Structures are given as C-alpha cells and as structure tokens.
Amino acid sequence: MKRIIVLFVALLTTAWQAAQSADKLRIVTTTSDLAAIAKAVAGDLADVAGLCDGKEDPHFLQARPSCILQARDADLWIRVGLDLEIGWEPPILEGSRNGRISVGAKGHLDASECASVLEVPVTTITRAMGDVHPLGNPHYWLDPLNGRRIAGAIAERLAEIAPAHAADWRRNAASFQRALDERMFGPVLVKALGGDALWAKMESGTLAAFLKEEANRSKEGGWVAAMLPLRGGKILTYHQSWVYFAHRFGLAVVDELEPKPGIPPTATHLAEVSENARAEGVKLILQEPFYSTKAAARVAGKIGARVVVVASSVGGQPEATDYLALMDLIVRLVSGAQP
Secondary structure (H helix, E strand, C coil), X not given: CHHXXXXXXXXXXXXXXXXXXXXXXXXXXXXXXXXXXXXXXXXXXXXXXXEECXXXXXXXXXXXXXXXXXXXXXXXXXXXXXXXXXXXXXXXHHHHCCHHHCCCCCCEEEHHHHCCCCCCXXXXXXXXXXXXXXXXXXXXXXXXXXXXXXXXXXXHHHHHHCHHHHHHHHHHHHHHHHHHHHHHHCHHHHHHHCHHHHHHXXXXXXHHHHHHCHHHCCCCCHXXXXXXXXXXXXXXXXXXXXXXXXXXXXXXXXXXXXXXCCCCXXXXXXXXXXXXXXXXXXXXXXXXXXXXXXHHHHHHHHHCCEEEECCCCCCCCCCCCCHHHHHHHHHHHHHHCCC
C-alpha cells in the first residue's frame, strides 16, 4: 500500500509539473549567453534552452536531432546572427517545421539587430580569407552594453508574443540591466547618475573626464575600475572573438594567433606574430578553453607574455554560471594578469 501511495504521489507531481510547463512559453536560443539573458528576462514564465553549451566553438555546432526537437516546440527562437550559426541553424529550423520561429516570423529574434556591430567588412569577402563574417564580427555579447541591449530586445519581443505578461518581461529586463550597470560602474556611480547616463557618457567618450572631476574622483567601481589600469594596453588573441571586450575596455588587439579566422596557427605565422608583438610591447594573450594552448604558450615564451585562458560564453568554465558571472570571470582573470 505504501508503495502504491508513493507511486500515486509521484504521478500527480509529474502531471502537475507537465501542466505547469504547458502554461509556459518555450524559448530556444542558439547560444548559452543568449539563454542566460533570456532566463533573466523570462523568469519563471518561460522554459529556456540554449543549444550551444559554452564549452564548444559556436561556429561548428552539429545540427543534432535533439536540437530539431527543441526547435519544434519553441515559441521564440533567438539567434546571435551575423552568420555565426550559418552552418547549422538552417537545417534545424527547416527540420523543426515550426512556422512560429521561421526567419521573419514574430517568434524569430535576431539579437544582432539591437547590437552595436564591429568589423563590418568594406571589401568583397571570399573563402580564401578564412571564416570571415560578411555582416560583421558576431561575438558582440562580450560587450556588456550589447548584453544590456539584448535584454531589452528580448523583453520587447516577449511582450509582442505574450502581451499579458509585458509588464513582467520589462520589469525583469530592467532588473537585469540595473544589476549589469552596477557590475559595470559600481553601485555608487549608478545610484548617483543612473545607468543610462553612465553608458551615454561612455559612448560619447566623456566618462573619463567626468570621473576626473573633483566631485567624482574615486567613485568608479565594478568592471570599469578593475580594467582601468589596463586601458591602452595591447594584447594578442587566438581567434577574432575578443574585439568587443577589448573595444569596451580600451584594449588594442595587435594580432591573432590564427593566420586567418578558423585556420589553425602555422609556425611561420606565429614567428611573425611574435616579432610584431614584441615590438608592440604585448604582455597578454587571451583565448578560449576550447582552443589548444600550445600556440599561445609558444608565443608567450618568446615575448614574455602571460596567457589568460577564459571562457567567452556562459558555461564555458564552472564559474561562468550566467551572463554577469561570465563577465565577472573575464574581468577578474584579465585584470589579474596585468604586470
């Protein structure tokens, strides 16, 4: 009798959970970073799944049957765009036969449309140039301002899909943005001036002068304060994935260890990179965990630089549990590597 009761309770629990899940929107994102931001915005009102888990190169995800099954039931599909997913998104969308999330539908959100995009080519792109993206560099989530914008775009799209919860989506997005602002500038500055005003000053190039004013000295905090000593520094990266982070915090990427995007390093190229990096005074090499560190270690030994291996996506390392934690981790490891 006791076993029957336990089984009955388990069945009721499963049925209740299924009913609860049925009432929720289903959001599928192409990457773990978009999933983390979507979870912050959706809260308990949606189930969110990210296809690329952060431990793998998002350029080369396989269009697995499980991905197609997740897309089949999705109410909202969110992609990075800029051709990042060009090799695997089309077969997933086509295989899902879900018109709600097809390109151009309300349930298909291209997050790049709200982002500030860098490295948009001005010349004709060919395959001989490597894995160059003709619409611009797709790693834009590594600029916290773009992370902030993505949250707002997700909230507005969810408000279109489920207007009854529009106030919830927007409130959650505002809460995420406030937390991001405080991580970026520190709570003192955000309380005094507000996140919108601080970002406007940073974008206009007037934030540094503002912080030098006597009334504002020593008020900066967060990621801005941590990265300030590295501002103007020169770095090497393995792949062209760190340009947004570098741009936001005033670093200059001198070169990449890949001779062309997506092409493994060669001895000849690494010799040229080492010579150039030594002349430029590079002391830091930045790369993701899913690339081999052999090339970075080789160059670092020649020029006396430190190698920082850090995730560029949520889930790429144990500490990168969500978007804010990812940026915390990157800032901590990069700022801690300064000479």
